[in-house]
Amino acid sequence: MGMSGKGEILELARMAKPHIRVVLNVGASHLESLTSLEEVAMAKGEIFRDAESGDVCILNGDDPLVTSLPVPYGVRKVLFGKRMGCHIRLVAAENTDGGLGVRVILEKGKELVDFVIPSPGLHLSLNACAAATVATLFGVSLAQVGISFSKFVPVHMRSELQVARNGIKIVNDAYNANPISTRATIDLLKSMLVMVKELPF
Numbered sequence: 200m201g202m203s204g205k206g207e208i209l210e211l212a213r214m215a216k217p218h219i220r221v222v223l224n225v226g227a228s229h230l231e232s233l234t235s236l237e238e239v240a241m242a243k244g245e246i247f248r249d250a251e252s253g254d255v256c257i258l259n260g261d262d263p264l265v266t267s268l269p270v271p272y273g274v275r276k277v278l279f280g281k282r283m284g285c286h287i288r289l290v291a292a293e294n295t296d297g298g299l300g301v302r303v304i305l306e307k308g309k310e311l312v313d314f315v316i317p318s319p320g321l322h323l324s325l326n327a328c329a330a331a332t333v334a335t336l337f338g339v340s341l342a343q344v345g346i347s348f349s350k351f352v353p354v355h356m357r358s359e360l361q362v363a364r365n366g367i368k369i370v371n372d373a374y375n376a377n378p379i380s381t382r383a384t385i386d387l388l389k390s391m392l393v394m395v396k397e398l399p400f
Contacts, residue, residue: 200212200246202243203232204232204233204242205232205241205245207245208242208243208246209246209249212248212249213249216249218253218254219257219336220246220250220255220257221256221258221333222243222256222258222259222268224259224265225239225243226378227239240268243268244268244269247269247271248271250270250274251271252274253274254275255274255276255336256276256277257329257332258276259278259279259280260278260281260284260285261280261281261282262280280325286307286335286336287328287331287335287341288328289324289327290306290311291303291304292324293321294319294390298390299319299360300315300318301315301316301320301324303316303327303348305328305344305345310342311341312344312345314345314349316348316349316351317349317350317351318351318358318360319370320358320383321383321386321387321390322383323358327348331344331348355371357372358370358371358372358384370387370388372384372387
């Protein structure tokens with residue numbers, strides 16, 4: 200659920216009444232109408248406000264602004280991320296295929312899955328960890344999560360790989376931008392340049 204200011208996510212959540220609610224991260228976006236990262240966190244945290252007993256609130260266990268968000272009494276709280284104790288743990292993530300893919304290793308208890316997301320952008324690994332948390336709560340196996348992510352296709356203009364007629368590869372990431380997404384795209388291009396420089400020719 201998107202927002203540009205206070206109260207918007209709360210209104211959307213009251214309409215949708217989701218049983219599983221997720222906050223992925225808090226970053227320097229929406230600051231045109233919110234004055235600090237703490238205000239961004241509270242605006243995103245509105246999705247948890249009306250959660251009821253039996254609902255699940257899923258939080259990024261690596262982001263202190265997310266983990267500090269209040270969750271109503273009686274609601275199940277589940278964490279994902281790199282740290283130990285998360286329901287789904289992001290064990291490793293690295294660029295592969297010349298920066299055009301991301302190898303991800305996720306862990307749930309003693310079960311590990313290793314897969315490649317066929318799309319550029321190391322930030323996709325955290326998204327995958329959050330999505331895997333939701334999927335496994337519905338009973339999907341971690342192995343099936345890996346199979347599904349290996350078939351991932353990005354939405355139009357979000358880290359979308361295009362190949363021109365002359366063979367030049369273009370990463371179309373023009374859908375929208377904020378400081379976080381811009382940094383992720385710059386990091387992506389840097390990683391692709393490093394991998395090209397390391398090629399043996």
